[in-house]
Amino acid sequence: GESVGLHLPTLSVQEGDNSIINCAYSNSASDYFIWYKQESGKGPQFIIDIRSNMDKRQGQRVTVLLNKTVKHLSLQIAATQPGDSAVYFCAEKSWGKFQFGAGTQVVVTP
Amino acid sequence: DADVTQTPRNRITKTGKRIMLECSQTKGHDRMYWYRQDPGLGLRLIYYSFDVKDINKGEISDGYSVSRQAQAKFSLSLESAIPNQTALYFCATSGTDGETQYFGPGTRLLVL
Numbered sequence: 001g002e003s004v005g006l007h008l009p010t011l012s013v014q015e016g017d018n019s020i021i022n023c024a025y026s027n028s029a030s031d032y033f034i035w036y037k038q039e040s041g042k043g044p045q046f047i048i049d050i051r052s053n054m055d056k057r058q059g060q061r062v063t064v065l066l067n068k069t070v071k072h073l074s075l076q077i078a079a080t081q082p083g084d085s086a087v088y089f090c091a092e093k094s095w096g097k098f099q100f101g102a103g104t105q106v107v108v109t110p
Numbered sequence: 111d112a113d114v115t116q117t118p119r120n121r122i123t124k125t126g127k128r129i130m131l132e133c134s135q136t137k138g139h140d141r142m143y144w145y146r147q148d149p150g151l152g153l154r155l156i157y158y159s160f161d162v163k164d165i166n167k168g169e170i171s172d173g174y175s176v177s178r179q180a181q182a183k184f185s186l187s188l189e190s191a192i193p194n195q196t197a198l199y200f201c202a203t204s205g206t207d208g209e210t211q212y213f214g215p216g217t218r219l220l221v222l
Binding site for chain 2: 032042098101
């Protein structure tokens with residue numbers, strides 16, 4: 001999951017396995033959510049988004065799940081590949097403004 | 111070619127110096143943003159602009175100023191740099207829905 005501080009939580013995943021990255025968001029009024037991928041030395045890259053009137057959305061190899069009851073968002077990556085190694089963070093939008101999580105470091109091992 | 115570019119990519123400066131970070135975009139977006147990223151923390155909004163004549167403070171604007179020279183250009187200035195402004199700075203753009211933001215590659219700034 002996400003945390004604030006100097007060290008990001010790390011998820012170590014074997015190549016080919018599925019990854020699940022979690023995010024606890026803060027504002028029950030948030031109506032739009034995004035998952036970003038940030039590779040070392042690069043800017044954040046959009047992966048997938050979901051609106052608050054949905055609880056699941058699928059993309060290519062990725063699925064986002066939204067549980068508004070407990071204010072929880074997750075990103076599932078199917079058949080994780082070495083190129084998936086990166087920091088993943090969520091963003092929530094409320095009243096037109098975004099708040100970003102610190103992220104989770106995903107390390108894909110052979 | 112990248113849609114959002116930032117210059118410089120890396121910068122080392124001394125306390126008290128004035129520096130400018132520049133951002134250009136070819137996405138044709140009206141909205142542009144400056145964020146800073148610190149180790150272990152989420153992105154924090156410094157300033158944003160919804161069009162050429164619009165400038166708004168974000169959550170951490172103290173010590174920074176911006177200029178929106180054109181639709182495609184948005185620069186960030188540190189008037190008198192201090193060490194706690196050492197961070198990774200990102201520019202981003204979005205369409206008028208203000209939703210999906212497209213980020214530049216970042217500028218790594220070190221203030222000594």
